[in-house]
Structures are given as structure tokens and as C-alpha cells.
Amino acid sequence: MSGPPIVSSAHLVSEQSTELSEFEFGLNMAVNAYHRWIVHCMAAAGQDGLGALDVLVLHLVNHREREKRLSDLCFLLNVEDSHVVNYSLKKLARMDLVTAHRRGKETFHATNEAGQAACRRYRDIRESCLIASHAALGQDNREIGEAARVLRVLSGLYDQAARAAASL
Numbered sequence: 412m413s414g415p416p417i418v419s420s421a422h423l424v425s426e427q428s429t430e431l432s433e434f435e436f437g438l439n440m441a442v443n444a445y446h447r448w449i450v451h452c453m454a455a456a457g458q459d460g461l462g463a464l465d466v467l468v469l470h471l472v473n474h475r476e477r478e479k480r481l482s483d484l485c486f487l488l489n490v491e492d493s494h495v496v497n498y499s500l501k502k503l504a505r506m507d508l509v510t511a512h513r514r515g516k517e518t519f520h521a522t523n524e525a526g527q528a529a530c531r532r533y534r535d536i537r538e539s540c541l542i543a544s545h546a547a548l549g550q551d552n553r554e555i556g557e558a559a560r561v562l563r564v565l566s567g568l569y570d571q572a573a574r575a576a577a578s579l
Contacts (some may be wrong), residue, residue, distance in 0.1 A: 434565070452540070456532035459505070464488075467532075468499040472509050478519035484532045489566065531570070 418424055418432040419439060425432065448461035453459075453466045461469070471487055472479050481500065485493050499519055501511040508526035511518050522530065 412438060427433060449540070452536050453529070453533055455536050456529055458508070458529050460506075461502075462499075464495060465499045465502055468496060469503055469508060469526060470530060470533075472500075472503070472520050473522040476527075478520075478521045480517055484520075489570070 413469070416424060416433050418429075419436045420432070423432055423435075449466045450461060450463055453469075459471075459509075467488060468484060471484055479498055483498075484496050485491070488496065492497055494541050500509060500511065504511060508522060508529060509520050510523050511520050513519075513539060536539055542566045
């Protein structure tokens with residue numbers, strides 16, 4: 412390692428894995444930057460007033476043009492508290508971006524034409540602002556794919572650690 416680690420909480424640094432503390436600091440910065448980006452991108456697409464979770468829920472409801480249940484969305488987002496996702500769904504419905512209908516005991520959510528159009532505008536802005544910048548930097552997409560793989564593995568480790576901590 413060259414120089415001291417870049418961490419947000421030096422008191423948490425483990426001698427066994429300084430790198431994990433550096434990763435956590437970088438992850439916090441990346442998550443906040445990503446959330447800021449998706450909120451601004453959706454505002455530029457004409458849907459101001461949405462929070463990061465609202466934007467994520469809208470995109471997941473729109474995904475593959477298939478109806479989703481609340482439990483599906485919570486699973487995909489890895490969110491335990493279904494109330495926060497349900498609040499986003501109600502907010503998106505009030506903004507006339509998603510619809511809900513009951514089938515038996517289940518409620519299914521889907522994007523309507525306005526929600527689909529917002530997602531298309533978001534995609535266009537994402538292409539021009541983010542993807543074009545990424546390409547101009549000459550970044551290797553394989554590195555991003557590897558980073559995504561590592562994040563999936565680490566999310567499993569954090570989930571396992573959360574279950575262990577909950578049992579203490």
C-alpha cells in the first residue's frame with residue numbers, strides 16, 4: 412500500500428483488511444454520487460421531485476415491460492422495509508407514471524405510457540451525459556463488469572454479516 416488508507420472511519424480500520432475499509436469509503440462516495448446522478452437525470456427527463464429510490468423503483472417497474480409485485484421489487488432492490496418501496500409506488504402512481512391493479516390477493520404494478528416515456532427520456536439523457544463521457548475516457552468495459560461482479564459478491568457478504576449481527 413502506498414501512503415495511509417483513504418477511509419471515512421479510521422477507528423473501524425481492521426489490520427486484517429485495510430482494503431475493505433477503503434472499499435467502504437469508496438462505496439459510500441459512489442452510492443451518493445450515483446443517487447445524485449439518477450435524480451438529476453430523471454429531473455432532466457422531465458420528472459422532477461423524485462428521490463433516488465423512486466427513480467430505481469420506476470425503472471424496475473418498467474423493466475422488461477412486465478408487471479411487478481411489491482415483494483418482487485423489494486427482492487430486486489434488496490430492501491427489507493417494504494413500506495419505503497410501497498411509498499415510492501404510491502408516489503409514482505400519484506405522478507401518473509405507474510398503475511396498480513389487483514389480481515386475487517396480489518397487487519401488480521406496471522408503467523403506463525407516461526412512465527415508459529419518462530424511462531425512454533432518461534435513457535437518452537444517460538446516453539448523452541454518462542455513456543458518451545465514459546467512452547471518451549477510453550474506459551475498459553471489462554473492468555466495469557469485474558467491478559459489478561465484485562459488488563455482487565460483497566453484497567452477499569454484507570447480507571450474511573447483517574444476519575449474523577441480527578442474531579447477536
